[in-house]
Amino acid sequence: MPSSQEVLLVTGSYDHEIRFWEAWSGICSRTLPHPGESGQVNRIAISPDKRFLAVAxxxxxxxxxxxxxxxxxxxLFEGHTHNVTSVSFHSEGKWLVTGSEDGTIRIWDLRTNSLHRTYDNGAPVNDVCxxxxxxxxxxxxxxxxxxQWDLSENTCTFELAPGGDVPIRSVSVSSDGFCLVAGNHRGKCYVWKINDEGSQLPRFQAVTKFQAHDRYLTRVLISPDIKYLATCSADTTIKIWSISPNYTFKLDKVLRGHQRWVWDAAFSADSAYLxxxxxxHVARLWEMASGETVRQYNGHHKAAVCCALHDGAGY
Structure with a gap:
């Protein structure tokens, strides 16, 4: 990971503060107080060019x-009627997508500061990538x-329901676009290979499923180099699963140190840190090779529920 000057590390908490951290020293360099009205910080995202921070x-x-x-x-983007549970930037920073417990997915135009499109999901949305x-x-x-929502056709083009009506908490797509992982409320992970649209094979081809945790699962995240999957849970651990070229998953290590639920995770650009x-109340920086905590970020007074890391070059 680059020097602290090139790294943006941000955390959000139920204490109504957003904190910027110096990654290597562990010092809080800046705090954004809660912008006024009541409500919890749910998710945060950093734009690809490092210009903007989106806070749900x-x-x-x-x-x-x-x-x-x-x-x-x-x-300020307003329109959702319940908690915003997900926020992500377009790769060129032109738009932002949000998902909400109100059952909608919304696309916001950052150039015009306006709502561009709304999708009716029909059920509370837990995650969007x-x-x-x-x-x-x-x-x-x-x-x-x-x-799957096709932006050009403005519609839902594919639907999966791998575990019946058991809530799916988190989804992650690999950086090459060929692997989808989803984790459900009961700690189970499902894996699909995403085939090209012109292929004779199904768009989503089920590959495997496995029990990642015995308790509530909060987040699944594929590393940028597609070698690892991180799963976070109410059991206080983060599990690191190695990913083979044919998408088999094997438990590589268990990261232990947190004392309560682990809510969110973010990989470094080179996949060497998490x-x-x-x-x-704490955020941790883990070295993937050793599985050890190399830095701890103390300062929040309540649950730290979201984090964002950008240590790559802005476009």
Missing amino acids: IHKKVHIFDIASPLTTPIM IHPNQGELISCDQAGSIK VTASSD
């Missing part, structure tokens, strides 16, 4: 200018469904 606070999304000393947002081709979204929901956020 209850029903709204606040966009901050990272370089600005101001503690007030430069944009953007396919690397930037033309599709993959969402998961409380009703147990995983859906940041996690936990209800024990």
Whole structure:
């Protein structure tokens, strides 16, 4: 991972604060206080060019200018009627996608500061990720469904329900766009190979499933180099699974140190480090090779529930 000057590490907490950290020293370099109204910080995301920080606070999304000393947002996206549970930037920073417990997925235009499109998911949305081709979204929901949304056709083009009505908590697509992993409420992970649209094979081809945790699963995340899957859980651990070329998953190591639920995780660009956020108020930086905590970020007064890491070059 690069020097602290090139690394953006941000955490959000139920203490209503967003904190920026110096990755290597563990020092909090900046704090954004809660922007006023009641509501919890749910998710955060850093734009690919490192200009903007998107913070999902209850029903709204606040966009901050990272370089600005101001503690007030430069944009505010309103329209969701329940908690915003997911937020992700388009690869060129042109738009932002959000998912919400109100059962909708919304695309916001960052150039015009306006709502561009709304999809009706029909059930509370738990997570949304953007396919690397930037033309599709993959969402998961409380009703147990995983859906593919085609941005050009403005519609849901595929739906999976691997575990019946068991809620799917988190989804992750590999950086090459060929692997989809989903984790459900009961700790089980499902894996699909994503075939090219012109292929004779099904678009989503089931590969395997495995029990990752015996308790509530909160996040699944494929590393940028597609060699590892990180799964986070209520059991206080993060499990690291090695991924073979044919998409078999083998437990590589268990990261132990958090004292309460682990809510979120973010890999470094080179996949050598992992940041996690936990209800024990602490965020941790783990070295993947050793499985050890190399830095701990103390300062939040309540559960740290989301984190974002950007240590690559901005476009």
